[in-house]
Amino acid sequence: MQAPVMGRAKVPFNKKIKIKALLEFGITQRRIATTLGVSKKCVYNVSKKLKENLPLLNAPGQDRKKAPTPINDRNLLRLCKKDRTKSSQMLSSELILSNGEHLSARTVRRRLLDMGYKSYQAKKKPLRTPAHKKQRLLFAHEHQYWSHEWNNIIWSDEAHFEVLNRKNRTFVRGLPSEADQPFSFIPKVQGGRGCISVWGCTAGGTRGPLVMYSGKVDGCAYVKIIEEALTSFIENTFDSFNKNWVFMHDNAPPHRSNYTMKWLQDKGIKVIKMASDAARS
Known part of the structure; x- marks a missing residue:
């Protein structure tokens, strides 16, 4: 007796034929699932297809999606480093245009996280022109030997x-009917x-x-x-x-x-x- 398979997994077509034969022989769905090592949901779906005269083959796109390859990861990382501000949706589109690889935006985010690339809010700093950098370098050279x-x-x-006029967002929790309550507003002055x-x-x-x-x-x-x-x-x-x-x-x-x-x-x-x-x- 095989243990039932947990989670989504592709059931071979020959096993579906066995499920069909056992159903036609009058075996209960629970016993079929236990005997063949499949889930009760799988047996139920086969039974439903038989009643509706539908083919037992998996519909297009129903199988498990192919995992990204190391080549996909390298191409994705190259595009990410080329422009760090691009969204996962833009990176997904560029992957399709560059090498025809179809990765969803969600997969792009997951693969970048697995490689250690998190999304951060960019910090603001004053613009430094070449003249400003030259002056600061000169200042550093003049005082490089200072200690005490x-x-x-x-x-x-x-x-x-x-x-009062803070630029960061403040989140509150409430019902849609409470949108006009005082706690839903932040004081602001001019x-x-x-x-x-x-x-x-x-x-x-x-x-x-x-x-x-x-x-x-x-x-x-x-x-x-x-x-x-x-x-x-x-x-x-x-x-x-x-x-x-x-x-x-x-x-x-x-x-x-x-x-x-x-x-x-x-x-x-x-x-x-x-x-x-x-x-x-």
Whole structure:
């Protein structure tokens, strides 16, 4: 007695002939399935085809699909590396055009996952022109032998946090009839009032205070943000004998304004020249 076959499997035509003969002999479907090692569903389908006078052969496309070959995988990987942004549907179409191989979009995704190629959301970064890259390389060459000197650099920057008008999607669970309920909505404001902006600095592992501000920033507004926090940070971090510290901020327009440069010069705050920032230069 054979064990019944579990899952979808192709049943040979000669076995279907045996099922037909046993059915015509009056054997029950359960006993036929147990004797021939097939599922009861298979015996039922054969019985149904006999009653409807249908052929016992499998319909076109009913058999198990052929598994992708190593050649298919290499061709798929080559197309994927050629353009990493193409969707699985586009890769499936290109496979058909390039070598006539028919792989569904679902199979394409599965094969890429098996090869370790997951789908990620691309990260955004400022555009770097050849001039920007040249300036940054020059900056790296000029300071490649620095070691403890980096502890005398006062690093500073601004950060902006979206509190209400966040760009990422928020999912909620509810019934279709609850689409107008308060939990189905996310508050949104206009005019940039949903954003919190902060300025901060650090040097040699010592963190400075965070200064919160709002609105647009020009040279005058920038000085008001840093004048108290920066001067107190310098006094509390560096002793009177250390005159080697320098201040660094990026090339944003408020930082390069005449008002800011004059204030830094009047306060005796030395500024290290930073490589050009593509997003702000």
